Amino acid sequence: MAAEYNYGPAYSAGYNGKGQTIVIFDSYGSPTIRADLKHFDSAYHLPAPAAFNIYHPEGNVVLNYNNLPSPANFHSKQLATEVGWAYETTLDVEYAHAMAPGATIDLVTVPVSETEGVQGLQNLEKAQAWALANLHANIWSNSWATTEQSFDSSTVIKQLNRLYARAAAKGVSVFFAAGDSGVANTNKQGVTYPYPTVNFPASSPNVIAVGGTQIGSTLTANSSHLAEKVWNDGYGAGGGGYSTVFPETSYQTSANIPDPTGMRGLPDVSYNAAVISSVLIYESFDPVYGPGWTPIGGTSAATPQWAAVDAVAQSALGSQGYLAPKLYKIYQSSSLYPEAFYNVTSGNNSFDGITGYSATTGWSAAAGLGTPNISGLITALGSLQ
Template sequence: MLRKLGLASSSVALASLAALALPGAPAVVSSTPSAVPMVVVGPVIKSASTSPPSASSCKTAYGIACYGPAQMAAEYNYGPAYGAGYNGTGQTIVIFDSYGSPTIRADLQHFDTAYGLPAPPAFNIYHPEGNVVLNYNNLPSPANFNSKQLATEVGWAYETTLDVEYAHAMAPGATIDLVTVPVSETQGVQGLQNLEKAQAWALANLHANIWSNSWATTEQSFNSSAVIKQLNQLYAQAAAKGVSIFFAAGDSGVANTNKQGATYPYPTVNYPASSPNVIAVGGTQIGAVGSEPTTIASHVTEQVWNDGYGAGGGGYSTVFPETSYQVKASIPDRTGMRGLPDVSYNAAVISAVLIYESFDPVYGAGWVPIGGTSAATPQWAAVDAVAQSALGSQGYLAPKLYKIYRTPSLYSKAFYNVTSGNNSFDGITGYSATTGWSAAAGLGTPNVSGLITALGSLH
């Protein structure tokens, strides 16, 4: 069962802001469809020490496992790359969010200390669309936390914290650039344009080729496909300049909403994840519900995320035709349209990752289990940073990933093929995982060290 910071039909398909119905979970705030980021948030866990709770203690207390950077490194075989000195050094990951978090610098420092991570070489925060004003900073008491605007700002703070902490955790040698805007993205009506303006500014000024984004809108919620194509010109320009832009595919499987919050009665996908010029990141879960491990010594078999709290986004665009590199890879696509996701990563609530936050005006500071393709996306950006620290600039990564897929010996080294599960959700029938690419899990999840080897062998 979920409680929402905002309604389930929130008009931001930002890989889903919901609160688990567990003690200490963020409070329910009623609203009409509005800009509430869709990150799946668990309870704020107080601790007498600075150490995060263990996966086993989370499972005992809440019925879900909760993992940290070491477990993700084991699950996706970062170890040999780290051992060779490849940890993102010399790379920059640019993260785009609305509002940001007022405590992100201190929270990242606490997170790093608890997990024994070094500080990033640099952590820069930019506001190209104007300074952010956070209303919840001025609450006379938590009892005043009763508006959808405050819930929106707090939701984006959770999103920002997740993005920054896990992009850094998995590529600790990379610089982190956080770019914020002072409004929220709302179903393509407002905010999305501000985020794109901020991205255009980043493309012109930051000269970094790895971007992470965890926000989206159902394709059908735009006024026309022409609007989407116009917006997509920025991503085409960025890809042509060698920028890999990672976008969360969404947390409701194939069931996405319109501007009024009603679910479309047929399978849908989200934009910008559906753009042919970005890398769409879907979701998996580690273990089945009730059998997720509390320790991970090496890769544990995954399935498509669909644990009752959410499901990984995927399907086929109604706007963009299949990309040339997908055509060459002969992905299963009867529609002739762009298929997504391209790749996947752990995103489930039952196998959540832990963040540390101190901004929450109601529950205060603590460790928080958090899930969603918002958790998967910054970690895939980190995978790119680790690979580029080993191999040098890889440019726009998507065509190379599909080229690897076309060579079975490379594919088996670079990816863990996800072959079970589906992304049907909320009564809408979705797609099933299968051997090779699927519209539920894409190419699969990364074997990071094997992916570096495979990329290095391409000509």
């Protein structure tokens, strides 16, 4: 990933996220995350984070799989959900740290699962409101979502979005995964909607939605950027499309993005997320498979790494505030845009029989502005100051 997105010059100059804090929000968390991060760091020759703090503002987490007999064999949906969130937490923490090794990591957990807007989302928002008031960090990473149509009404979504409007006004860049099933998202019963849909909070005009790409396979470690296309490898596809709730943002209007609906388009940016070009995490919590290395993909992998991109940029330039308007301002510059982004121009996010959107030159509802060239992005952001 460091070679793919040109982190090298920033790292060489000492810009590795030092002085910045990335706040990660997850349900449940992982009981072994501190030890697993140490193991991960040792294997990849990474330093420990400047600090690693864990907070439970919604109450302590009780994990039902902690005391299972070994070897465990369980079929409980609740147990599987908790273990799934532990994988998510491990991915978020290890890769936010991997790409911004000098940054502080704050992990904020809640004791319930986020489930299609029925439960959990409100707990996560309360935890975020607590973080906004108490942690004083301006980079957040979130890998959870609910299809817009699964809420009772658009009014509910707009009420929930007030938090993100406050966060953006305070200069917080809130990164949200755009989703892992292209335009084919489900209702509360798990049935796919028969038309293209997007997820909230990624669809909020006050957050940065992160889509997915895939990198061509290679048998050796890459030493420079490899060509990408929209993630769509049969295992999943990068989320994207147009909100049915929020109008197009002013910075998207100014950038003249292709928008036939007049509504908020997403994703804003993308990053490697494919299963066929997955990253490795280390875990020791799984009661069935035991300790080991696991390949994992999804926009859940892309999002904490984009949070790390922001941390690296801010360690070089100082606080950037809410980053989205600046990214679209860069897009409007014929000289800055190709310096700061790798434009993704091939592939689409059609999935599960639902026709989606194709990548094109410039912004698209399949890949957003594209993927970051870290060194060039820092230069471009610096030119806006």
